[in-house]
Amino acid sequence: MIGFDVDVIIRSIGYLFREGLTFTIFLTAFAGSLGFAFGVVLALLRNSRSASVRWAASAYVNTIRSLPLVLVIFWIFFLVPFITQWVLGSARPVSIGPVWSALITFTLFEAAYFCEIVRAGLNSVPSGQGEAASALGLNRSQAFMFVVFPQAIRNMLPVLLTQFIILFQDTSLVYVVSITDFLGAAGKVGQRDGRLAEMYIFSAIVYFVICFTLSLFARRLQARSLTNLASAHA
Amino acid sequence: MNYHWNWTILSAPAPDGSPTYLLMLLSGAMTTVLVAACAAVLAILLGVPLGIARRIGGPIAGLAAAYVEVFRNIPLLAQMFLWYFVFPELLPMGLQTLAKQSSHAPFVLGTLSLGLYTAARICEQVRSALGAIPRGQSMAGLALGLRPVQLYRYVLLPRAFRMIVPTLTSEFISIVKNSAVLLTIGVMELTASARAMQEFSFQVFEAFLVATALYLSINFVIVALMNLVERRLVTAGVVDGISGRRGSQK
Numbered sequence: 001m002i003g004f005d006v007d008v009i010i011r012s013i014g015y016l017f018r019e020g021l022t023f024t025i026f027l028t029a030f031a032g033s034l035g036f037a038f039g040v041v042l043a044l045l046r047n048s049r050s051a052s053v054r055w056a057a058s059a060y061v062n063t064i065r066s067l068p069l070v071l072v073i074f075w076i077f078f079l080v081p082f083i084t085q086w087v088l089g090s091a092r093p094v095s096i097g098p099v100w101s102a103l104i105t106f107t108l109f110e111a112a113y114f115c116e117i118v119r120a121g122l123n124s125v126p127s128g129q130g131e132a133a134s135a136l137g138l139n140r141s142q143a144f145m146f147v148v149f150p151q152a153i154r155n156m157l158p159v160l161l162t163q164f165i166i167l168f169q170d171t172s173l174v175y176v177v178s179i180t181d182f183l184g185a186a187g188k189v190g191q192r193d194g195r196l197a198e199m200y201i202f203s204a205i206v207y208f209v210i211c212f213t214l215s216l217f218a219r220r221l222q223a224r225s226l227t228n229l230a231s232a233h234a
Numbered sequence: 235m236n237y238h239w240n241w242t243i244l245s246a247p248a249p250d251g252s253p254t255y256l257l258m259l260l261s262g263a264m265t266t267v268l269v270a271a272c273a274a275v276l277a278i279l280l281g282v283p284l285g286i287a288r289r290i291g292g293p294i295a296g297l298a299a300a301y302v303e304v305f306r307n308i309p310l311l312a313q314m315f316l317w318y319f320v321f322p323e324l325l326p327m328g329l330q331t332l333a334k335q336s337s338h339a340p341f342v343l344g345t346l347s348l349g350l351y352t353a354a355r356i357c358e359q360v361r362s363a364l365g366a367i368p369r370g371q372s373m374a375g376l377a378l379g380l381r382p383v384q385l386y387r388y389v390l391l392p393r394a395f396r397m398i399v400p401t402l403t404s405e406f407i408s409i410v411k412n413s414a415v416l417l418t419i420g421v422m423e424l425t426a427s428a429r430a431m432q433e434f435s436f437q438v439f440e441a442f443l444v445a446t447a448l449y450l451s452i453n454f455v456i457v458a459l460m461n462l463v464e465r466r467l468v469t470a471g472v473v474d475g476i477s478g479r480r481g482s483q484k
Contacts, residue, residue, distance in 0.1 A: 068425055078432070169308075204308045207307065207312055
């Protein structure tokens with residue numbers, strides 16, 4: 001390696017952050033929030049009274065969780081055009097483009113992981129809370145909405161944040177369907193200017209700074225919820 | 235849906251030289267298992283000493299902590315690109331040509347990357363398992379005249395290892411899943427084979443369904459083997475610190 005060329009980074013920094021990082025953050029926020037919402041639904045389905053619903057929900061969660069994200073990205077990328085064709089009744093498979101495909105994939109994939117986090121969070125709330133709520137005359141959904149869920153979400157906050165950090169890192173895998181995220185943008189510039197080393201090292205540093213800062217924050221949340229628990233039990 | 239299923243494609247010859255597409259996918263699965271196994275060995279060989287280092291304290295613990303933070307906070311794909319595209323540039327000339335031209339380079343560098351990445355996670359598991367062992371154990375060991383190395387070898391590590399078997403199981407499954415990232419640097423593992431079959435034959439769902447089934451079977455074998463290991467390692471009367479499960483009876 002003949003010298004580290006800082007200039008190539010400075011020249012492309014606007015592009016990297018405007019095009020690349022914006023998409024990475026958008027995908028993380030979109031799939032994270034929607035995936036969390038679906039995750040809550042899945043967690044409720046896994047506690048459903050109907051055995052077949054419970055079975056279907058856990059089959060979905062366990063299957064997704066045992067497949068590589070890259071394979072799931074390809075699955076959705078090729079499957080969705082056929083589903084769209086079937087829904088719209090058109091003559092040929094309808095392509096929705098890699099970006100939509102990625103948004104759908106990450107949402108469905110994250111839902112399975114969030115489901116398990118939500119389930120653990122719900123289990124961490126003592127059952128007496130739900131029973132007390134129904135003794136007070138709240139119905140099942142009220143007891144869930146106003147008593148159990150708010151406590152559960154406080155307990156799972158650190159793990160949720162950690163999952164968002166993992167998701168933020170995993171979005172780099174959209175590389176396999178040629179989407180320009182942060183890492184992809186760095187790779188493009190590096191390829192064009194023959195400066196792959198500089199660009200990949202720089203993007204690794206940026207990822208590190210963002211994820212490390214967030215993980216420090218997650219650790220503080222964790223410590224605080226532990227002291228909360230300790231004082232609640234005291 | 236308007237898809238033309240053609241399962242006989244699996245017995246058709248594949249253009250990569252495999253006698254059939256099914257064999258092509260199976261050889262991809264073999265590569266996946268090989269990558270995962272090598273990476274797992276590397277991760278344990280490196281992760282266990284790192285975990286011990288974090289418990290010992292001092293500057294060594296700081297270095298181990300730094301290792302964990304670096305490898306945990308950079309996406310695996312970015313790490314793999316660094317190993318594959320950047321690392322060879324730092325090598326002396328002879329090795330550099332080898333790393334750039336050898337057909338084994340993607341496999342070796344990719345497995346190295348996956349192993350080092352996973353070592354950070356194993357380190358944290360070992361650290362928390364060691365932390366969960368009651369302090370009386372190491373005190374008793376020292377009182378019996380064991381040297382620190384012996385203390386870890388005969389008292390602490392055997393207990394820690396029993397504790398992390400369940401988390402190690404999910405870690406092995408993660409390694410298998412993460413090995414799919416190696417397709418980005420050109421390793422023909424299972425996902426890459428399925429993708430190649432889709433490109434050659436256009437029978438996308440047959441390819442992906444077989445790949446999915448193969449991943450599920452690999453995971454199933456891992457879980458079964460690790461259950462066997464867990465049962466083998468049970469020590470009568472010992473309650474382990476993390477799950478609180480009893481070792482004896484039942």
